[in-house]
Amino acid sequence: MNRNQIYLGDCLEVAATFPNDSFDLIMTSPPYADQRKNTYGGIDPDNYVEWFLPRSEQFKRILKSDGSFILNIKEKAVNGERHTYVLNLILALRQQGWLWTEEYIWHKRTPMPGKWPNRFRDSWERCLHFTKQRQFKMYQDAVMVRVGDWKDIRMRTLGENDIVRHESDTNSGFGINKSNFAGREMVYPTNVLHLSGETTNQGHSAAFPIELPAWFIKLFTLPGDVVLDPFFGSGTTGMAALAESRDFIGIEKLAANVRLAEGRLSKAQLRFSEMVGTVGI
Amino acid sequence: MNRNQIYLGDCLEVAATFPNDSFDLIMTSPPYADQRKNTYGGIDPDNYVEWFLPRSEQFKRILKSDGSFILNIKEKAVNGERHTYVLNLILALRQQGWLWTEEYIWHKRTPMPGKWPNRFRDSWERCLHFTKQRQFKMYQDAVMVRVGDWKDIRMRTLGENDIVRHESDTNSGFGINKSNFAGREMVYPTNVLHLSGETTNQGHSAAFPIELPAWFIKLFTLPGDVVLDPFFGSGTTGMAALAESRDFIGIEKLAANVRLAEGRLSKAQLRFSEMVGTVGI
DNA sequence: TAGCAACTTGAATCTACCG
């Protein structure tokens, strides 16, 4: 098992080759249930839990006992109703021995368009936080945000039902110089994350914006720790890990995605090497 | 059964006296599960579903077939874990014949203070939307919001304790002509509501801001329709109904709350009568 | 070069229609 490497294959089989207690954080966005079988990894909603459980069994084995497992997921609407497979998955994971420690909300600022007679556009997803034990590593100071400084507060496209506070330069820049914020008041965030969805950047699209894994990586790991994403996709979790000076390991089923991710990550590693100077990563 | 009246008693028994298909909307925030029995209606989390189901059976009977049932609820953390009684309640309500049509998120901007080693402050609650059939009344135009009108942004809502992270601080104006306030546009909201969590009333627990029931009342009823809140508390749902020219019916177990609500509502009715002029409500 | 305007595209979901 090598750090900063992507393994090609189904995470059910690849993860089985990893030793126990290897990872500080497992952060992933599995393929969402989809009735259309032709898409990437489309799993029928009715079989989703059954498909997921053997994989999460491996995750539990290879996660350190004080590590965290973050699962970004959202149920689809089927026949006019929200499907219950995510609820059933939470219950099943507890049966498997996981603790359902918290449910964070990712509020997406750019949901998919559309209009229907029975619902509005869906602009939030669950980030379920599971742990193996009640006490686990959590570095709350690493994600504190600045308050005040009204000059920097930017608000756009706000309506009375969708009032959102925008705080500039809280954390967007990687390698930000925190000493610039000396004297500013820092407070802890809540369990609602307000991130814009990442749009297509030069052709490839990511399931979530890099800020999402970056936030949990900062919250639950220290520099040098190892983050696993067993559904690596285009490698956004790996990008975030490198940006935060953590190591990553990715597992991805589709060779095309592995090549895509390797391309993104090698460029990123080069960039960070240059930033640090002569010291490689 | 009289409109704009509060019934004293447990909704299990009071609702049983109401005729079928009487309400256009049932909007309520039931007593949350609580291990401490001394507070208002404290129900043990492990018995919550069993306690709720006979009541929701009545709700289903007295709700019109094209009506909606909005349940504002959030699970507590017990022994370091989120309790699963809300998940189990959703599953049980579906078993009872309800359709779980949508889950709205109420993002509270002023969550309860506090700090714990394993979680952040909880700043969101579920607003579960249940219906009796796939097709139901929904007046989306009634809750449209303006965009691009910076003048209407209410800065007073910004509080020091409310931190919303916003990553994309590119301030490019995506096609909006900021100098042209005349051409403001109305768009539909999403399924995330941003409302202040402050309660203007005192001396009781478990209250939501009036904007929360008002939003769902506008969305799912027309003026003159009837809204039921079977856990009336201090009567915020009734206040919202009156403000939106709907009728309400409240059921409340505690006599003190009934008196409190009657006081608030009679004053409100007077005020609205004056606003409308000589026409009473 | 800054600023605007036009264009493009999403982890969507419903209804209608076909075989």
Next chain:
DNA sequence: CCGGTAGATTCAAGTTGCT
């Protein structure tokens, strides 16, 4: 009648290109 696909709807960012 069931299952699958096509079409319509919708808006915030990023991208491109022009002045």
